[in-house]
Amino acid sequence: HNGEAAVRKVKAAGQDEPAGDEAAIRVEGLHKSFGKLEVLKGVDFTVRRGEVVCVIGPSGSGKSTLLRCVNLLEEPTAGSVSLSGTELTDPDVDIDRVRRRIGIVFQSFNLFPHLSVLANLTIAQRRVLGRSKDEAERIARANLRRVGVAEKESVYPAQLSGGQQQRVAIARALSMDPELMLFDEPTSALDPELVGDVLAVMRRLADEGMTMMVVTHEMSFAREVADRVVFMDGGVIVEEGPPNRVIGDPQHQRTRTFLRRVL
């Protein structure tokens, strides 16, 4: 049972909070339009602490927009988004403070090209969290080790493979001690032989109890790592549930059609 997997992982991560009911992310009645184009047409879902939720669906179905609404990179047209009970859509909330609690990794690695790997990891720690140089570097090095690129701290992003760059981007996000991580097709821009290393890092994070929302086309990753899979099409959630059901035995024709194309 799903919930038990989440509880196990939260315990494994050594967190004290009773796992289970507190939602890390709660999205209710979310609508998002760009001009006349309605991209999200009423989306409701929660991600519980320690849970890994994979979002799948055809291109243009609103997956990235949904992810971007979760940390208010896009402002919802209607509805609410809460993080551990803090409503982000409340105008009194300091959104910059809330955003610090969320790590996000994009398809394009978005590293600063003019900074070394180490400086990529320390700059926000120092400027945003006010950490000293020594502390920021210690944390940066620990996270580079965690993603397997410790020996690259002095090089510039252009000297790394795509897979290494993406692992550096993950390490950079982790250095900010996020409560949850959002991933938007983190392996879609990678050469096939580099995908596995990035997925392995994500799998390890999941095992450590990180709360994760992952937009991905990697169905075997979703099957093996997700506690829950959400299938989106046309700006709505068509179905969601454990991977064995949504991917293994989909209930809706639209899900079956999509899976036939990607599997």
Ligand code: ADP
């Ligand atoms: P997905 O990630 O599932 O491929 P997106 O959320 O990126 O889908 O996009 C959903 C729809 O919203 C697409 O039709 C896209 O063109 C449109 N869209 C996304 N962002 C914007 C934007 N900033 N301005 C206008 N249209 C957008």
Ligand code: MG
């Ligand atoms: Mg997208």
